[in-house]
Amino acid sequence: MDQQQQPAALGDMDPEAFRHYGYKMVDWIADYLANGKEYPVLARVKPGEIRGALPIRPPEEPETMEAIMADVDRVLMPGITHWNAPGFLAYFANTGSGPGILGEMLASGLNVNAMLWLTSPAATELEQVTLDWLRQALGLPAPLFGVINDTASSSTLYALAAAREALTDLAIRQKGLAGRADVPRLRIYASQEAHSATDKAAMTLGIGQEGVCKIATDGELRMDAAQLEQAIQRDREEGWRPCAVVATVGTTSTSSIDPVPQIADICEKYGLWLHVDAAYGGSAAIAPEMRRVLDGCERADSLVINPHKWLFTPMDCSVLYTRKPKVLKAAFSLVPEFLRTAQDQDDEVPNLMDYGTSLGRRFRSLKLWMIMRYFGQEGLAARIREHCRMAQWLAQQINATPGYELMAPVHFSLVCFRLHPQGMDDEQQLDELNEDIMNRINASGRFFLSHTRVNDRYTIRVAIGNIRTMEHDIHALWDMVQSPS
């Protein structure tokens, strides 16, 4: 093809040039996905190395896509940590799957902003339909309002803003929290194992870090419901106003599951908003035999599940469900004249900008819709199931091998363990030993693991969640763990 090498004086890249470079980009991605193992999973560059290889000053004149793509390969690729590789087992592994990438391509080509129904009816309605599909697939009862945000941190922030707004006697949206003798200190409860997103939300909302009461966990790292109730009672006596409880289904550290049914009882008894962080664990419920992990969540006021964690959806796609969309809307809706439309009062078609702080909204449901159709509910369940099976296999090896110990129960696809040689009981020495193992494996380039602390002990995490991670990868990992350094 005789493509255009330089942009015109005005206008966009010519559509035929886009076609040419688009094919090349597709080839690049297809080759990358086929040959992911050629790269070390964890980037090996030093701080500042990528920056140092890029020009200090912006380009004055146009450059060719060929030059730009050559720099992707030469400059950027050495600095990429490969989240999309089968050997990525850190944090919670995720996937930009084929149909998900195709969905993102289409979304960027259309480039609609789904802030109002009117500004692309298909984007708002597809988001509603797809999230109702997901609700059904997870076994959650209707009606349940869903909206896509960028991250679980945003979803939790919005949920807790709704919880705060639900204290209707305080009129917080209107009057704020500051300088008011009629507003007591507010309290949000979460377990010691809960994600820092709750603390960040409390900081942002003006509730403050001290407004988060951390509830102790039991031997399996689950929130102790009895202690939750005691804390609420004590706070009430001391003049705090309890506001919300954040329960977690699949904590980030070890994937423990808080006792949501008992927590829901307590929330009902004391009139508190129940928010469930199922950002990672919730996706498991798509496999019918795993639905029990969401037991009690049908009683939650709000619930977050991230398809960009374990439903093979490219970043970003976090779903906030709520049984109280009117409260969520009351916390955020504010419609200036230039955004008023004939549909504003139509409950049939929400304006999704009304349910959070962000006005602009990408067409993120497209990728999730394509993934749910391309794999089908059974195909998604099969992949979730296989990840859990691989995690159980690894857990069995750890249990069966002297000198290794599991550090937490394996509920999903996350395995937390450490090497603990017989006779070595100095905790600092054990921490260093395990940190060395993790660093050795990460340095190999074949895998990337991350760590946590369980009961203050250094713990290696193996988070299986990338759709391309196969049994032989986990076998290879176990071999590498055991091989001498």
Add this chain to the structure above:
Amino acid sequence: MDQQQQPAALGDMDPEAFRHYGYKMVDWIADYLANGKEYPVLARVKPGEIRGALPIRPPEEPETMEAIMADVDRVLMPGITHWNAPGFLAYFANTGSGPGILGEMLASGLNVNAMLWLTSPAATELEQVTLDWLRQALGLPAPLFGVINDTASSSTLYALAAAREALTDLAIRQKGLAGRADVPRLRIYASQEAHSATDKAAMTLGIGQEGVCKIATDGELRMDAAQLEQAIQRDREEGWRPCAVVATVGTTSTSSIDPVPQIADICEKYGLWLHVDAAYGGSAAIAPEMRRVLDGCERADSLVINPHKWLFTPMDCSVLYTRKPKVLKAAFSLVPEFLRTAQDQDDEVPNLMDYGTSLGRRFRSLKLWMIMRYFGQEGLAARIREHCRMAQWLAQQINATPGYELMAPVHFSLVCFRLHPQGMDDEQQLDELNEDIMNRINASGRFFLSHTRVNDRYTIRVAIGNIRTMEHDIHALWDMVQSPS
């Protein structure tokens, strides 16, 4: 090609199948961009129509990409409002340009999460380099820390959280705002014409809508600096604690420009954080003769510019600049064990999750980097200039034609006007007349305009900003405005 029609039992779409469907998707987008005029710009569907055409239940079994893409054409496309079409002149028009779409493709293929430097050094460092390029292109002095967020609403929320945190004696992050006798009511100042993002941020931050003091504007819809100072003095006397001023360069309603140098003087005098909302207008400064629009912004504590508005970048890409990154980080940084890395204390390489609420971060700098290189600084300036020229042409027609009037000065590429026939002075009648004109034009399918109210009068907005909008489009619009209904 003999592609795989169905997904395998496990794993992702086969890379060769991805290549096949990727080509088809590129063809779809290239054809769409070439033939955008075939669709009505504003979707014509009724509320619920798209939803009604989609299955109520999720698919159990896998479906083919052919079936999915057929539904894109059959079901979704009638419900798309075409932001990427040359006739889109509503709100602030934007563009998913060719190099920007290619950048999004690559970002979704790599699917990295740039929360920590370590989790993809290239993503963090390219973001720093690209935002420093943009800073230079806009003529802003170094050092200036930049970070990409999803929207200006988030950027403004984060900036005002930093402003709140800058009241260090109050320790708000730690202690919150509620139930404290030592915290007075807080006040943020913005003009009556400022974007609702400031109100939403105040609501979210616990400052409340009443904590936003709206300053009157002058005859050109600019914040009246003298009234700002009076309001600050009055508030101080009445026990409020002034916290921040939000000035706007290019208001959403009419693109007016607040007197930033005078406002900066006042902020300095009273020790207030100055945040500048240049989400739309800031991009103009890339044309050297337009740099004056950012006069005074070198003194701002923070500044937001959205490349996804007027720098041809697909949604979403909002840049928050700040001269006080340590304060922004103090408002948000919270690092749990599982995210601790060896680089945490390294000022050389920030962990960008520390500068806002969202933990997960897409590789959004890729598209902006590709756009800045593909068009070059001069190419971007030429396109900005051409948009401004077209807006001036339209303004001249309006001024030269009896019965039409400009409703606000044309500083950038936004034209606000109405029909005002001689002798018709009933304001309600004029409102209806102009609403009818806008509705007639929008119903034509050729253009999509939006409206505002200027001095409470219904005003038609023509927002030129899509890279594909050409002179002949604006000529055709002016013909259509004047043609009998």
